[in-house]
Amino acid sequence: MEIPLPKCKTHKDHQCEFYCLQCDAVICGKCLVNFHNKHGVEDLEELCLSRRKIIATERETVKNAVSLYQHLAKEIGAEEERIKEKYLIVETEIRIHGEKLEEAARKAKEEYIKRTRERKIEDLKRLEEQRETIRGNLEEARKVEQALPESLNTCEGILSFKVGAKILPEVPKLQKIEHPEFVPNCDYLQEMVDKFGNLAI
Numbered sequence: 647m648e649i650p651l652p653k654c655k656t657h658k659d660h661q662c663e664f665y666c667l668q669c670d671a672v673i674c675g676k677c678l679v680n681f682h683n684k685h686g687v688e689d690l691e692e693l694c695l696s697r698r699k700i701i702a703t704e705r706e707t708v709k710n711a712v713s714l715y716q717h718l719a720k721e722i723g724a725e726e727e728r729i730k731e732k733y734l735i736v737e738t739e740i741r742i743h744g745e746k747l748e749e750a751a752r753k754a755k756e757e758y759i760k761r762t763r764e765r766k767i768e769d770l771k772r773l774e775e776q777r778e779t780i781r782g783n784l785e786e787a788r789k790v791e792q793a794l795p796e797s798l799n800t801c802e803g804i805l806s807f808k809v810g811a812k813i814l815p816e817v818p819k820l821q822k823i824e825h826p827e828f829v830p831n832c833d834y835l836q837e838m839v840d841k842f843g844n845l846a847i
Contacts, residue, residue: 649694665690736845743843762826769823779818 654660654674662672668685678687 649691649698651690663690664688665693740843747838747842758828762828765826769825772821772823776818776821783817 651661651663652672654662654672654677657674657676660674660676662674664673664675664678664682664687665671666673666678666682666685666687669682672690673682673687
């Protein structure tokens with residue numbers, strides 16, 4: 647297919663047949679003789695046909711590239727949705743696993759609190775038993791105290807006391823009740839964090 651050649655801007659009645667490489671301009675034969683005779687020139691029609699082939703090749707290349715980029719853009723969109731879905735699943739699994747650990751920790755907490763309260767009841771019971779013993783001994787000691795003569799300055803008063811009539815109860819020693827202490831296993835907590843799970847890629 648022939649390419650229509652433009653009219654010369656300088657010589658209106660002449661058609662441009664050449665391309666001046668130095669001036670980057672289309673020129674007619676008259677321009678070539680008068681102004682561009684020492685410049686490198688190419689046949690305009692041949693140049694246009696050659697460049698048209700190059701442009702057609704480039705256009706096909708660009709068209710294929712655009713098609714490929716559009717395909718890749720769709721793939722990236724689909725991959726984005728897939729990644730979001732997968733991460734949502736992972737986050738859900740982590741949350742469920744964490745909730746199980748929280749439930750286990752809650753049960754362990756309740757169990758330790760239960761044991762502590764049971765131990766407290768036992769210790770308070772032992773303390774109350776000691777209190778009852780001391781209270782009983784205190785009453786006995788007061789009875790012995792009342793049986794003692796008021797006056798130690800007369801024979802009658804001294805002889806009124808019957809030796810061995812009242813036996814003073816033995817003063818018991820208080821049993822020291824050791825309260826428990828809770829020592830949290832912090833190493834286990836860190837180990838639990840370290841071994842919470844594996845985020846495999």
